[in-house]
Amino acid sequence: DAKTTQPNSMESNEEEPVHLPCNHSTISGTDYIHWYRQLPSQGPEYVIHGLTSNVNNRMASLAIAEDRKSSTLILHRATLRDAAVYYCILRDGGGSNYKLTFGKGTLLTVNP
């Protein structure tokens, strides 16, 4: 599975936007970029995913670089409930096994 690189931790203030970066320089043409987050003492939760175009949903936006070697998860207005570990994952859309390969993720701290 292709590997992703994320900062270990980031900090934000409440009600400000947060940009969480992810590098995936060895991404293949069939890899989808998925983001999950894990709140303390909970299982991971799906956030968003995309292939080539930028994506928006109720939780966040995903900006994908034109060469697809990096992406950014955008939380438009951080709240205290957004404090979590955020995982950027490449998932093969062309294979037969859709397991998720997690790294260590980025620990996001939101200050009141």
Place this chain on the structure above:
Amino acid sequence: GAGVSQTPSNKVTEKGKYVELRCDPISGHTALYWYRQSLGQGPEFLIYFQGTGAADDSGLPNDRFFAVRPEGSVSTLKIQRTERGDSAVYLCASSFAPQGDEQFFGPGTRLTVL
């Protein structure tokens, strides 16, 4: 609707004992995944079921670990002769189809081997 449930939420056992961890996926979800998460790490894939069959068990660490899903719904992860290194949170996830965009995770079972 109900999400993925896992029982027990916590399990404490002694080294060498046998344990079973249960996962109830979301109704109608055909794909089911088991992951294991050690402290400070991201979840690690163990096994994937499509229906009743294990489509990929490449993540099981050794032959002490086994999982079943006899009716294509509930799954049980079984660990024989537990070791202290097996202590972790065991997570279950399900999705509507294998290629489903979103995996829904349960809260996990925290296993402690003394």
